[in-house]
Amino acid sequence: MTANPTALKKAQNEQSWGIQDFADLFEVTPRAIRFYEDKGLLTPSRESGSRVFGLEEHGRLTRILRAKRLGFTLDDIKVVMDVTYGLITDRVELTQRRDNFEKVIASLKRRRKDIDILAREMGELCSIIDDHLEKTADDSNVSSLAEAYDEVFREHFSHEMLDDPLFTNSKRS
Amino acid sequence: MTANPTALKKAQNEQSWGIQDFADLFEVTPRAIRFYEDKGLLTPSRESGSRVFGLEEHGRLTRILRAKRLGFTLDDIKVVMDVTYGLITDRVELTQRRDNFEKVIASLKRRRKDIDILAREMGELCSIIDDHLEKTADDSNVSSLAEAYDEVFREHFSHEMLDDPLFTNSKRS
DNA sequence: ACTCAGCTTGACGTTAACGTCAACGTTAAA
DNA sequence: TTTAACGTTGACGTTAACGTCAAGCTGAGT
Numbered sequence A, B: 001m002t003a004n005p006t007a008l009k010k011a012q013n014e015q016s017w018g019i020q021d022f023a024d025l026f027e028v029t030p031r032a033i034r035f036y037e038d039k040g041l042l043t044p045s046r047e048s049g050s051r052v053f054g055l056e057e058h059g060r061l062t063r064i065l066r067a068k069r070l071g072f073t074l075d076d077i078k079v080v081m082d083v084t085y086g087l088i089t090d091r092v093e094l095t096q097r098r099d100n101f102e103k104v105i106a107s108l109k110r111r112r113k114d115i116d117i118l119a120r121e122m123g124e125l126c127s128i129i130d131d132h133l134e135k136t137a138d139d140s141n142v143s144s145l146a147e148a149y150d151e152v153f154r155e156h157f158s159h160e161m162l163d164d165p166l167f168t169n170s171k172r173s
Numbered sequence C: 001a002c003t004c005a006g007c008t009t010g011a012c013g014t015t016a017a018c019g020t021c022a023a024c025g026t027t028a029a030a
Numbered sequence D: 001t002t003t004a005a006c007g008t009t010g011a012c013g014t015t016a017a018c019g020t021c022a023a024g025c026t027g028a029g030t
Helices: A019-024 A030-038 A055-069 A075-084 A093-137 A145-162 B019-026 B030-038 B053-068 B074-084 B092-136 B145-164
Strands: A044-046 A050-052 B045-047 B050-052
Touching: A019 A030, A019 A055, A030 B030, A050 A093, A055 A075, A055 A093, A075 A093, A075 B092, A093 B053, A093 B074, A093 B092, B019 B030, B030 B053, B045 B053, B074 B092
Parallel strands: none
Antiparallel strands: A044 A050, B045 B050
16 A cells, blocks of 8 residues: 555546636626736636635635625634634634624524514514505505504504613703 | 594604614614615604604614515515505505415524524534644644535535435536 | 804715626637 | 736725715704
8 A cells, every 4th residue: 555644535526616716606796806816715626727626615605705794804704714724823813803793692582583583573564564555455445554653653653662771861941 | 521522632742763773772873764765665754844753663663673684675665565555556466466475484493494504503513623723722734624524514415415406407418 | 243053955986896899819610 | 929817016096984074054052
């Protein structure tokens, strides 16, 4: 046996894509992908000039797009990726970023509440619309939509105000 | 009793704010608030030229900012608000928008999964950082961070790939 | 009468995340 | 060899959501 312990699986048989296929895979444009590379978020290998994307880059782009969907900027994402891929060695910097990450995690949990509330509100809105569409199945415009909305959101409103610390601030002249 | 059935509570004693106080209340700038008004998302009353914001506008801005936090554009928000406040009367338009709202609700639920995954990943990242900071409490840089990350994300990776429909698409020449 | 705080309406500047060209190189098939 | 498909690097354009002035009104206090 020729000496080849812990052989790197960097072999040929790993999946890989050209930029167009890779872009199609995630429903983004090649331009966007090049842009992410410029920002240092992707580092595809090259074959005679052309970019070649493998599983590693697939994983990265998956995470990039997930974070983007949640409203993070590419700079935000880079702050995380640089740590993830070991580009940050300074202990102080590392500690600061970890603290930041914990704040992000906290804000993510708040975001979940936002989602719950918005999803519920939009569900109610759909119901109200359905009611309205049913009542006025012919073409008489008897019931004003505004009334129904008003009821629902008034109720809402008091809910929100109760646990809203803002509400003890300032009044007006 | 003077005739006054179902009296409107449009009275004086409702809370109200000037633009600066109102902005402070939500930690945004007066400019942003004027911008939202230009876009038709807020319609404060006026007192000798100056804007006056009441409970109604408070509720609206609450919802505007919540939607913004979730990545919706102001135009997106207006599409919902216009329905909510009865500005859309056309049945066809109304039906289309309701269908759209249901898609939004569905995508909100997908967003929750994004949050769960990202929060978990960032939690793991924090743990890894802590481990690293502990091991190298002096200043010897024995363990490479990259190794630890690699393990965690490789695992991840296979998880994701399993339920990823994308993964049966295209290969490469 | 003057000043000042707080508001108003333009109007132009800025940033992020690409879109959209133009001009050019490379490989494989006809 | 020519063409076609696919890639490359600039470089400039675009949109959303404001920021940042400038110039002017307005009502309360001195």
